[in-house]
Amino acid sequence: MKIDKGLMAGSTGMLILHLLAEKEMYGYEMIETLEKRSDSTFSLKAGTLYPLLHSLEKAGYVSSREAEAENGRMRKYYSITDKGNGFLADKKNEWSLFSGAVNKVLDGGAAV
Amino acid sequence: MKIDKGLMAGSTGMLILHLLAEKEMYGYEMIETLEKRSDSTFSLKAGTLYPLLHSLEKAGYVSSREAEAENGRMRKYYSITDKGNGFLADKKNEWSLFSGAVNKVLDGGAAV
DNA sequence: ATATTATATATCGACCATCTATATATGTCA
DNA sequence: TGACATATATAGATGGTCGATATATAATAT
Numbered sequence A, B: 001m002k003i004d005k006g007l008m009a010g011s012t013g014m015l016i017l018h019l020l021a022e023k024e025m026y027g028y029e030m031i032e033t034l035e036k037r038s039d040s041t042f043s044l045k046a047g048t049l050y051p052l053l054h055s056l057e058k059a060g061y062v063s064s065r066e067a068e069a070e071n072g073r074m075r076k077y078y079s080i081t082d083k084g085n086g087f088l089a090d091k092k093n094e095w096s097l098f099s100g101a102v103n104k105v106l107d108g109g110a111a112v
Numbered sequence C: 001a002t003a004t005t006a007t008a009t010a011t012c013g014a015c016c017a018t019c020t021a022t023a024t025a026t027g028t029c030a
Numbered sequence D: 001t002g003a004c005a006t007a008t009a010t011a012g013a014t015g016g017t018c019g020a021t022a023t024a025t026a027a028t029a030t
Helices: A012-022 A027-037 A046-058 A082-107 B012-022 B027-037 B046-058 B082-107
Strands: A062-068 A074-080 B062-068 B074-080
Touching: A012 A027, A012 A046, A012 A074, A012 A082, A012 B082, A027 A046, A027 A074, A027 B082, A046 A062, A074 A082, A082 B012, A082 B027, A082 B082, B012 B027, B012 B046, B012 B074, B012 B082, B027 B046, B027 B074, B046 B062, B074 B082
Parallel strands: none
Antiparallel strands: A062 A074, B062 B074
């Protein structure tokens, strides 16, 4: 099933930062990793990712360096910053609160 | 914590339809019920709700009737339609898939 | 050789849902 | 009478995602 873009809004940044908290990655790799990890539920578009990475960098949440890959291609590798880790922690709390509240409403009526 | 509007996007319609699947409600009542059920996590704005209700009605997911409340005030009561129930079921599946995928990514790295 | 596909980054305009601000009107309470 | 809660409504601003498009190289197929 294709996930409505409305649902994606707001969580994409958190997901990207979470990946970068695990290890340095380049853009294309993030798209593939998200696709794989979510069992193809997510298919983040390049047109969404690259502007997002630029805004995360501008905000100081990630830093980047260009480097040549083994195959000779140029890639732009992103890393999360300390500031980014703090922001990520906040976003994870927010996600937890939000998804919990949605489920509360959906379960609700019963034991309120 | 105030929930980022990006996160809300896409799930508000589902939440409203879920409330209406329980019982007929008027707009203001929906806002209060969501606030209460979510332990004040959600505070849906009137400027979001009323246009949303109109579009849900236009799409045939809800129907409305105007009636005088006990206190003499005019209220617009909304009910979910059969079509709306079908749409709601789809949206709940989508939410389940989406939130599951987000958690998979956040848990990920470990057991992939 | 040549065409196609995958890799890799990037920008732009369109779309859509949310918010704030504003408007109107009535009921309640001080 | 004034303030606040109730109740619905619309308009404009904001912001995130998408599709389309562009560029360039590597790998694969014909």
